[in-house]
Amino acid sequence: MARDVGEIPKAYDPSKVEGSLYQFWLDRGHFVPRIDPEKQPFCIIMPPPNVTGELHLGHALTATMEDCLIRWHRMRGDPTLWLPGVDHAGIATQNVVERELAKEGLSRQDLGREKFVERVWQWVHKYRGVISRQHMRLGASCDWEREVFTMDEGPQRAVRTTFVNLYRDGLIYRGERMINWCPRCQTALSDLEVEHREQSAKLWYVRYPLLDDSGNVTDEHIVIATTRPETIVADVAVAVSPQAERWQKIVGRKALLPIMERPIPIIADDAVDPEFGTGALKITPGHDILALEIGERHGLPRIVSVGPDGRMNKEAGPYLGMDRFECRDVIVADLERLGLLERTEDYHHAIGRCDRCDAIVEPIVSEQWFVRMEPLARPA
Missing domain, CATH: 3.90.740.10 (Valyl/Leucyl/Isoleucyl-tRNA synthetase, editing domain)
Incomplete structure (x- = not known):
């Protein structure tokens, strides 16, 4: 006997399907790499989005391309890892928070260093979670147990180690050059x-x-x-x-x-x-x-x-x-x-x-x- 499936909706409603399906993948650990010493692993480190707000269409495009590659290698049986992360984007995040303060009639000088840093961390904690949830809504098959933030100790140590190694290899040097300087942000800017x-x-x-x-x-x-x-x-x-x-x-x-x-x-x-x-x-x-x-x-x-x-x-x-x-x-x-x-x-x-x-x-x-x-x- 045929089962009554009810009326088929005229338009696809992702909210009724995708959330439970994604949770199904997470609960069964489908995004966690399975190490096989006999096989060449495939890994993508997500270019970490800036924690300055929400994702935009460019992030969705990049995530889609990376997800296609990750899923293809995973289906081939390769040990596969997509490492997610979020970038603190220091100066850009500072400017966003300063604009928020301006709406309150305040400046970072009014708050003082400690209070301002506290406000920045409040912003980071809010939008770091927003960005991760948006990636999940996109279906990104990342290993979320390994998610990193650029201010975490691990990434910071990696940056310092890489800098020292490049210096020892003669690839980093100091020199006087013409730079773009922003007097307001108090930092050098790249041409971009x-x-x-x-x-x-x-x-x-x-x-x-x-x-x-x-x-x-x-x-x-x-x-x-x-x-x-x-x-x-x-x-x-x-x-x-x-x-x-x-x-x-x-x-x-x-x-x-x-x-x-x-x-x-x-x-x-x-x-x-x-x-x-x-x-x-x-x-x-x-x-x-x-x-x-x-x-x-x-x-x-x-x-x-x-x-x-x-x-x-x-x-x-x-x-x-x-x-x-x-x-x-x-x-x-x-x-x-x-x-x-x-x-x-x-x-x-x-x-x-x-x-x-x-x-x-x-x-x-x-x-x-x-x-x-x-x-x-x-x-x-």
Whole structure:
């Protein structure tokens, strides 16, 4: 006799099927690897999602591809492990928590370090569980008994051990390089963490008085165009394009740096764009990647005038302690008062912003750790 199964629903309702089926798999240990010394194991370490909120479609796509591979190897009888985990994503999580605090009219400074860290851990404990449950709802066949968090002692020890091993193998080194620095997050950013957006700006044309052979100021000058007058204090040279004929006769002479009143050399370099501004470029190796490259070719010093907090440091002389953009306005006013501001033009260019907090990124030369990738990539 046929069994009455009732009316077949018009639409599939996963909530009535998938939860109990997934629990069935868990209860019977189907996701736990069965070790067989005679067979080659297959293992995937889940790229741990950031504990900054809930999963998105990209996570679902990645999990689906990984699950297909895991299930295929498991059905082949291979010892198979899919290791799940969650990433603490330090700065990104901090920014999310700070936005939540802002809704309450608070900042991390209002709470103080201990209370703020406590709030971050509250967030982590909440969303770590949410992310794991979402993966389960996707049917991810992970061994959940082995789930790890990047702040657990095991992963931390693994990171420290790997760092020391890479250092001993000569693959990690320290060096001064131009980095993207976020004054608000107080951290270096990779190029992938910087969003460049076009915006309206100004191009200031500034006169740098020329010096004679005795070091005295003459009535001659060279004009440079800059979008960043606040970094004039860190200039170490003026470079001209060899194609800019108007400046060739003064290559080798010295100019007087406005405001700071120190002599700087005038050099020629092919990297200078003759079509930009006047064909003469202020060289600030501490705050510009092109200037850094030119400076290295000519053996010039590096001066960093903006501190980690986005305020002018002691290298900025009379502008010490000012916010970098406040300093810009004050320097422009001082240049105009001194008769050294020739003109100002409207200008559009791309400005780098931190993809976490939207603060304008400050390019600075800083000592950082780097990994030599060529020896690691060669075997691949």
